[in-house]
Each structure stands twice: as C-alpha cells, then as structure tokens.
Amino acid sequence: MLRCESFESKEAALLALLNLAVKDEGNKINIIEAGALEPIIGFLQSENATLQDHATASLLTLSASPATKPIISASGVFPLLVKIIRHGSSQAKADAVMALSNLSTYQDNLLLILQAQPIPSTVSLLKSCKKSSKTTERCTALIESLMCYEEGRNSLISEEGGVLAVVEVLESGSAQSREHAVGALLTMCQSDRSKYREPILREGVIPGLLELTVQGIAKSRTKAQTLLRLLRDTPYPRSELEPDTLENIVSNLISQIDCEEQSGKAKEMLAEMVQVSMEQSLRHLQQRALVCTPADLSVPSCVSKITSK
Numbered sequence: 001m002l003r004c005e006s007f008e009s010k011e012a013a014l015l016a017l018l019n020l021a022v023k024d025e026g027n028k029i030n031i032i033e034a035g036a037l038e039p040i041i042g043f044l045q046s047e048n049a050t051l052q053d054h055a056t057a058s059l060l061t062l063s064a065s066p067a068t069k070p071i072i073s074a075s076g077v078f079p080l081l082v083k084i085i086r087h088g089s090s091q092a093k094a095d096a097v098m099a100l101s102n103l104s105t106y107q108d109n110l111l112l113i114l115q116a117q118p119i120p121s122t123v124s125l126l127k128s129c130k131k132s133s134k135t136t137e138r139c140t141a142l143i144e145s146l147m148c149y150e151e152g153r154n155s156l157i158s159e160e161g162g163v164l165a166v167v168e169v170l171e172s173g174s175a176q177s178r179e180h181a182v183g184a185l186l187t188m189c190q191s192d193r194s195k196y197r198e199p200i201l202r203e204g205v206i207p208g209l210l211e212l213t214v215q216g217i218a219k220s221r222t223k224a225q226t227l228l229r230l231l232r233d234t235p236y237p238r239s240e241l242e243p244d245t246l247e248n249i250v251s252n253l254i255s256q257i258d259c260e261e262q263s264g265k266a267k268e269m270l271a272e273m274v275q276v277s278m279e280q281s282l283r284h285l286q287q288r289a290l291v292c293t294p295a296d297l298s299v300p301s302c303v304s305k306i307t308s309k
Helices: 007-021 025-033 037-043 049-062 069-073 078-087 090-104 107-115 119-128 134-146 150-158 162-172 175-191 193-202 206-215 218-231 246-254 260-291 301-308
Strands: none
Touching: 007 025, 007 037, 007 049, 025 049, 037 049, 049 078, 049 090, 069 090, 069 107, 078 090, 078 107, 078 119, 090 107, 090 119, 090 134, 107 134, 107 150, 119 134, 119 150, 119 162, 134 150, 134 162, 134 175, 150 162, 150 175, 150 193, 162 175, 162 193, 162 206, 175 193, 175 206, 175 218, 193 218, 206 218
16 A cells, blocks of 8 residues: 555555554564565655655654664665755654654664764754753754764754754753753763863853752753863862862852853852752751751751851
8 A cells, every 4th residue: 555656545554554553562563574664765755745744753653663773774764854854844843853863772873863964954943842842852862862973063063053952952941851951061061171161151051050950850960060060160170178069160150151141140040059059958957857866966056057047
C-alpha cells in the first residue's frame, strides 16, 4: 500500500503503520524489516504536505527504539529531517527535531547529524516555540548533544541569537529543558573557557543561573554552580581569606556586567539566593534541635542574633 499510486492508500498505510509502531518495540523492528523504511523516507521529500507530515511522525516513532537507530541512521535521513525543520509544517518541524533528538542518543550519529548542519534550523525553531513545550525540550537536548563537538559549538556561536535562545530556555523553560540548556552552556565553557566565556556572559545568563542554583532540580543546580565558577574572572579558587562561596563568585561576576538592567536583576537574585540559603540553614538548625539535647547543640552567636530578630 505504501507503494501504490493512490494517495488514499499511501495515507492509510502510513497511519496504520504509525499506530502499530506506537509503544511496541517489536512492531517497530518488524515494520523496518518488512521494507517500510525506504518509502517512508521517500515521503519526506513529497510535495504533498499530508504525506510528509505522516512520514515524519512515523520516523519519530520508529526512531524511539534503540534497535532501529543504526538502521535509520544508515539510510541518509539526517539532511531530510533538517530540511523539514527548516521548511515543514509546524507539526512536522516538531516531529523532525524530536526524531533527530532520538537519533542523537546513538553516539555514532552525532557527527553525521552535524554534517547536515542542524543548528541554524533548530535555533530558529527554538525561538518560535513555547519555552515550556516538549519541542523546546527536544531542541535543547539536541543542541546539548552537539556541543560536544567544536563544529556544533562554532555553529551555535555564529548563528545570530543562538546562545541567547539557549539562555532564554535556561530562564523560563521546563525543568528538563533548563537542565539541557545549562548543560549545553557548561559543555561549551568547559571545552574552551577563554573562547566561550564572553559570548555566554554577553547574553545575560547570570540571573537565570542564580535562579537555577536556588530552585532548579539537583542536576541543574550542580551544573549552574559549576558554570558560575567558570564564568568568574578567574577559574581558580580564592584564598582562605576570600572563600570560594557561590555568593562571592556571583558578586565577582556582577561587578563585570556592563548592562545596568542585567546587573540590577542579578543583584536581586543574589539577595534572594542568600535569603533562601539563610532560611535553609535555620530550618536545618531547628531540625537538629528536635533530635539533639541542649548540650549537643551548639548554635553560633551570629545565628542566635538572626533568630532573635
């Protein structure tokens, strides 16, 4: 039916195979072994938008299986998916970037994906979709994977608004998207701090990083703290007289921010971070007081003054 001349037959076959493949690993493999991959990939180039949309959705579903990823990758599908991200319908764009994200988890695929130059199209899609959406999550996941290679990092830097798009996700994306966004920036900075530090700072990343250190999930908090340390003027720890606390690191960074608006926002976030840190410390002391005898619990004088207020 996929090879019939009739549009109705092709559409019905695509939809049937798509339904059979959803949440069924065995069917995904059976569909590819039956020879469906070649015509499905052919429909990615179809001038008929409906067939292209169904084919992209089918590839997204098939690419979710670890067993099918090497087979799909060997078919030369990456340039076609990138073209759909650039020119397809809204749904096809979302499905194509999700398929690429699925395929990028197979390590051997990353260089092949990079050769298709996906960063410009992915950044363009990232700018246009809601920051809380699943599409944004997959865009940032794909970008994070590609930051392991210099070609990917250079492509993001050279794309107008590329780093800013990632920073905006770090500020207002879903928890998973924010983790991918901070991971992408951290990978860049770790690979070549002298090259990427300024472009990252220039896009006003500090307030978002501060918020992540307070409110992010565990992995995001750790990555945000590490990135803040790399973004400071010197990556090396301070002396014992000037402890390498997060507050000191951020204060150092704030003093280097030229934009008054960004600096003010960062200072507000720092004040909030310190307040939250104090509240957490006080709660910890109160919990200790419930399980320790008075003799066991030693409360510093500075904390006593705080609590008395």
